Each structure stands twice: as C-alpha cells, then as structure tokens.
Amino acid sequence: MIIAxxxxxxxxxxxxxxxxxxHYGLPHLDTGSIYRAVARDVQKAGHALTEVNAAAGAARNxxxxxxxxxxxxxxxxxxxxSVVAAYPEVRAALLxxxxxxxxxxxxxxxxxRDIGTVVCPDADAKIFVSASAKARAARRYVELRGYxxxxxxxTVLKEIEDRDRRDRERAVSPLIPAKDAxxxxxxxxxxxxxxxxxxxxxxxxxGLR
Ligand code: DC
Numbered sequence: 001m002i003i004a005x006x007x008x009x010x011x012x013x014x015x016x017x018x019x020x021x022x023h024y025g026l027p028h029l030d031t032g033s034i035y036r037a038v039a040r041d042v043q044k045a046g047h048a049l050t051e052v053n054a055a056a057g058a059a060r061n062x063x064x065x066x067x068x069x070x071x072x073x074x075x076x077x078x079x080x081x082s083v084v085a086a087y088p089e090v091r092a093a094l095l096x097x098x099x100x101x102x103x104x105x106x107x108x109x110x111x112x113r114d115i116g117t118v119v120c121p122d123a124d125a126k127i128f129v130s131a132s133a134k135a136r137a138a139r140r141y142v143e144l145r146g147y148x149x150x151x152x153x154x155t156v157l158k159e160i161e162d163r164d165r166r167d168r169e170r171a172v173s174p175l176i177p178a179k180d181a182x183x184x185x186x187x188x189x190x191x192x193x194x195x196x197x198x199x200x201x202x203x204x205x206x207g208l209r
Contacts, residue, residue, distance in 0.1 A: 003026070004178070006175070007129030007184075008130045011129045013129050014032075016194055020199065021108075026107050036072040036077045036081040038081070038084050038094075040071060085113075125182070126182065130186070133160055134157065136160055184197055
C-alpha cells in the first residue's frame with residue numbers, strides 16, 4: 001500500500017506520517033528532507049541558492065545517507081529548501097529516488113508537497129494535511145522556543161505564510177491537493193486525534209474498513 005501525505009508547512013505532516021508508517025509497518029520517506037539536503041549541499045559548496053545549475057548538480061549527486069543530518073531540521077533549512085524546490089531541474093533529478101522508495105515491496109509512506117499529484121499519482125490513499133496559518137505558527141513557535149531559538153510568534157507566522165506562498169505559486173509541482181486527496185484539517189486536533197482521523201481515512205480509501 002502506498003500512502004501519500006501532502007500538506008502545508010508545519011501542519012504536523014511529519015509526525016503524522018511517521019505514526020501512520022509505524023501503524024501499518026511501512027517505511028517512511030520525508031521528501032522535504034531531500035530538498036533541505038539539496039539546499040544544504042548548494043550552500044556548503046559555496047554557491048547561492050539562486051544558482052540553478054549548482055542546485056541541479058546537488059540534486060543529481062545527493063547522498064541519501066545524509067538525509068537524517070540533524071542540521072536539516074535547523075531554522076532556515078525549510079525556507080532554503082523551498083527556494084531550490086522551485087527549480088524544475090531539481091525536482092526532475094529527485095523523482096527517480098522518490099519513486100524507487102515508493103516501489104518498496106509492500107508499500108511505503110511518502111510525505112511532501114507533490115506526492116499525490118506528481119510522485120505517486122496512483123497512491124492507494126492520499127491525505128492533504130493543513131491547519132490555519134495561525135495554528136501552525138503557534139505550534140512552530142513553541143517548538144522553536146524549545147530549541148532555544150529567539151524569535152517572535154509574528155515572525156514565525158510571516159515565515160510560514162511566505163513559504164506557503166512560494167510553494168503554492170511555483171510553476172512546477174505547486175503545493176495543491178490532488179483531486180482525489182482526502183482533506184485533513186488539524187487546526188482543532190491534537191496529534192492523537194489527527195492520527196485517528198487519518199487512519200480512518202486511509203483504511204476507507206484502501207478498502208480496509
Ligand atoms: O516538508 P518540509 O517543510 O521539510 O519541506 C521543505 C520545503 O521543501 C518545502 O517548503 C517545499 C519543499 N518540498 C517540495 O517542494 N516538495 C516536496 N515533496 C517536499 C518538500
């Protein structure tokens with residue numbers, strides 16, 4: 001069974017996708033980490049994120065063993081990822097890796113922005129996770145403060161809105177729910193309630209209940 005989890009920044013996708021994968025005993029790929037790693041490699045090589053060729057080269061040479069690098073979770077990595085993710089050359093270079101992962105015997109859970117629309121259009125279940133920008137900013141603010149980051153909630157909200165805009169407005173693979181995606185709004189849900197709702201949607205989509 002292939003499960004596609006797409007959605008906006010800081011909507012709780014990663015936690016949800018990890019728990020969904022554990023529930024069904026499937027491997028999980030956080031595709032955001034791939035774009036984060038490309039941005040990291042571009043910057044480490046001394047290039048600017050605006051250098052499309054450098055970004056495409058980094059995408060072609062990406063080392064999957066570096067995707068769990070804790071640096072990728074640092075503040076700024078998501079914004080940088082969103083910049084290189086807008087280049088068609090980068091997205092094309094990363095497609096095979098994602099599709100090979102999805103082809104794992106038994107299935108897989110992939111989370112990102114374009115899994116249900118582009119990477120796995122034939123996924124057995126597609127969920128599009130979102131929450132109000134305010135709710136997402138409030139959650140991200142608590143998380144960042146927990147890491148000791150000095151930031152205001154207003155700044156976090158602005159960064160989230162900017163990233164949503166960039167992800168939605170890019171020409172290739174924009175952030176948009178697949179026509180057959182099931183929408184899950186987590187504004188009023190804690191993670192346990194969101195998980196229960198997601199499992200019910202997935203079971204129904206896959207004909208398991
Ligand atoms: O899910 P995330 O916040 O780690 O993703 C970081 C950025 O990477 C996101 O703002 C846009 C980009 N991304 C993408 O364009 N397509 C994906 N499938 C996953 C992430």
